[in-house]
Amino acid sequence: MGMSLRHLYDERIEAGEWHPDPAQIAALAPLDRIREALERPAPRPRGGLFRKAPPPEPVRGLYLWGGVGRGKSMLMDFFHRTVGIEGKRRVHFHAFMQEVQAGLHAARAKGADDALKPVAAEMCKGLRLLCLDEMQITDITDAMIVGRLFELMFAAGVTVVTTSNRVPADLYKDGLQRDRFVPFIRLIEDRLEVVHLASPTDYRQNRLTGADVYFTPADRLAREAMEAIWQDFTEGAGAPLVLKVQGREVELPLFHNGVARARFWDLCAKPLGPADYLAIAEAVRVLILEDIPRLSSENYNEARRFVTLVDALYEGRVRLIASAAAVPEMLYLEGAGVFEFERTASRLREMQGADWGRDRAA
Ligand SMILES: Nc1ncnc2c1ncn2[C@@H]1O[C@H](COP(=O)(O)OP(=O)(O)O)[C@@H](O)[C@H]1O
Ligand SMILES: [Mg+2]
Known part of the structure; x- marks a missing residue:
C-alpha cells in the first residue's frame, strides 16, 4: 500500500514547498481513508469457485468545500496523483458536464429513449475514482440531470471526490425549478463525506x-x-x-x-x-x-x-x-x-x- 497523504504532505512542509495548515491536515484524514480503501486489494470471492463475487462495496467519496484559495484543488490533485490505482480520472466539473451534455446529444440523435443511461455507462467504464474540481451548478440543463447521473455513477461503484466553493445545501441556490434539484443535494450529503476546508488563509x-x-x-x-x-x-x-x-x-x-x-x-x-x-x-x-x-x-x-x-x-x-x-x-x-x-x-x-x-x- 502506498505512502499516506499525511506523510507526503509533511514531506512537502519539510521541503519548504507548502505551509503547514491545520485545516488542510484535517482534510487529509478522509482523503487517506479513501486512498486506503481504493488501494486495498479486492477480497477473494468466498463460498467456492463458481459463486459469483458480489460487487465490491463502493468507497464513500468526499465533498470538499470552502472559500477560494484555501487549497481545495491542490489537495484534490495531490490525492489524485497519489492514489495508486488504475481507473482514476480528474476533470474540471464544467468540462465533465460538457462531456455529458455532448454525449446526451449524440445518444438522442441516435434515437435513444433514455439517453442518460448509456452515457453514464460509457463514462463509468473502467472508472473507479472520479475527481471533479469546482462543482458548481448554474445551468438548468445541468441541474436537471445531475441527480440521476450521480445515482448511476454511484450504482456503478464509482467513488467521487469533488471540490466546491459552496456547501451542498447552497448548490444551485435560487436556481430555476430548484425543488427538482433538491434530491441531488440529499444524494450528495448521503453518499459523500462533506468536509469544510475552513482555513483562514487564501x-x-x-x-x-x-x-x-x-x-x-x-x-x-x-x-x-x-x-x-x-x-x-x-x-x-x-x-x-x-x-x-x-x-x-x-x-x-x-x-x-x-x-x-x-x-x-x-x-x-x-x-x-x-x-x-x-x-x-x-x-x-x-x-x-x-x-x-x-x-x-x-x-x-x-x-x-x-x-x-x-x-x-x-x-x-x-x-x-x-x-x-x-x-x-x-x-x-x-x-x-x-x-x-x-x-x-x-x-x-x-x-x-x-x-x-x-x-x-x-
Ligand atoms: N499549504 C499551502 N502552502 C503553500 N501553497 C499552498 C497551500 N495550499 C494551497 N496553496 C497554493 O495556493 C493556491 C490556491 O490553492 P487552490 O488549491 O487552487 O485553492 P482553491 O481550489 O481552494 O481555490 C495554489 O497555487 C496552491 O498551490
Ligand atoms: Mg480550486
Missing part, C-alpha cells in the same frame, strides 16, 4: 501579494514573467475550456484550476459581448491576459470589447495579470471612446492592488 492571494501583475511593455521579459506565473499557478497543466453562453461557445485557450490564460486577440478580436465576458468572469478567478496593444479608433471594436471585458472582470472581482503596450492611462490616447476609457484605466489600476479579489464571493 493562498492564491498570498502568492500574488507584492508580485507584479501588470507588465509593460509586452516584450520578452513580460512574456517570461507571465509564463513563470502561469507555471507557478498550474504546474504546466492546462487545457482549453469551452463555456456555453446562450447556446454559443466561448473558448478560453488555456485553463486550469480557476486560472485562465489568453491573449488579447483571443478575447477581444472575436465578436463576443457582455454575456460572454460575464461568463468568463464567473468561470475564472485569475485571468492572465497577454499582449494588450495600444488602442484607438483604428481598432475601435477590439477596444470596446476590452472595455466590456474589464468591466466584467471588475464586477466579478477577478484577478487580472496583464501585459500591455503601455500603462493603463496611456493605452487609449485618441479617437472616440477616450473618455469612456478613463474608467477602464482607473479600474485597471485599482485591480492591480494587492488586496484585489480578496472579497470575491465564492
Whole structure:
C-alpha cells in the first residue's frame, strides 16, 4: 500500500514547498481513508469457485468545500496523483458536464429513449475514482440531470471526490425549478463525506501579494514573467475550456484550476459581448491576459470589447495579470471612446492592488 497523504504532505512542509495548515491536515484524514480503501486489494470471492463475487462495496467519496484559495484543488490533485490505482480520472466539473451534455446529444440523435443511461455507462467504464474540481451548478440543463447521473455513477461503484466553493445545501441556490434539484443535494450529503476546508488563509492571494501583475511593455521579459506565473499557478497543466453562453461557445485557450490564460486577440478580436465576458468572469478567478496593444479608433471594436471585458472582470472581482503596450492611462490616447476609457484605466489600476479579489464571493 502506498505512502499516506499525511506523510507526503509533511514531506512537502519539510521541503519548504507548502505551509503547514491545520485545516488542510484535517482534510487529509478522509482523503487517506479513501486512498486506503481504493488501494486495498479486492477480497477473494468466498463460498467456492463458481459463486459469483458480489460487487465490491463502493468507497464513500468526499465533498470538499470552502472559500477560494484555501487549497481545495491542490489537495484534490495531490490525492489524485497519489492514489495508486488504475481507473482514476480528474476533470474540471464544467468540462465533465460538457462531456455529458455532448454525449446526451449524440445518444438522442441516435434515437435513444433514455439517453442518460448509456452515457453514464460509457463514462463509468473502467472508472473507479472520479475527481471533479469546482462543482458548481448554474445551468438548468445541468441541474436537471445531475441527480440521476450521480445515482448511476454511484450504482456503478464509482467513488467521487469533488471540490466546491459552496456547501451542498447552497448548490444551485435560487436556481430555476430548484425543488427538482433538491434530491441531488440529499444524494450528495448521503453518499459523500462533506468536509469544510475552513482555513483562514487564501493562498492564491498570498502568492500574488507584492508580485507584479501588470507588465509593460509586452516584450520578452513580460512574456517570461507571465509564463513563470502561469507555471507557478498550474504546474504546466492546462487545457482549453469551452463555456456555453446562450447556446454559443466561448473558448478560453488555456485553463486550469480557476486560472485562465489568453491573449488579447483571443478575447477581444472575436465578436463576443457582455454575456460572454460575464461568463468568463464567473468561470475564472485569475485571468492572465497577454499582449494588450495600444488602442484607438483604428481598432475601435477590439477596444470596446476590452472595455466590456474589464468591466466584467471588475464586477466579478477577478484577478487580472496583464501585459500591455503601455500603462493603463496611456493605452487609449485618441479617437472616440477616450473618455469612456478613463474608467477602464482607473479600474485597471485599482485591480492591480494587492488586496484585489480578496472579497470575491465564492
Ligand atoms: N499549504 C499551502 N502552502 C503553500 N501553497 C499552498 C497551500 N495550499 C494551497 N496553496 C497554493 O495556493 C493556491 C490556491 O490553492 P487552490 O488549491 O487552487 O485553492 P482553491 O481550489 O481552494 O481555490 C495554489 O497555487 C496552491 O498551490
Ligand atoms: Mg480550486
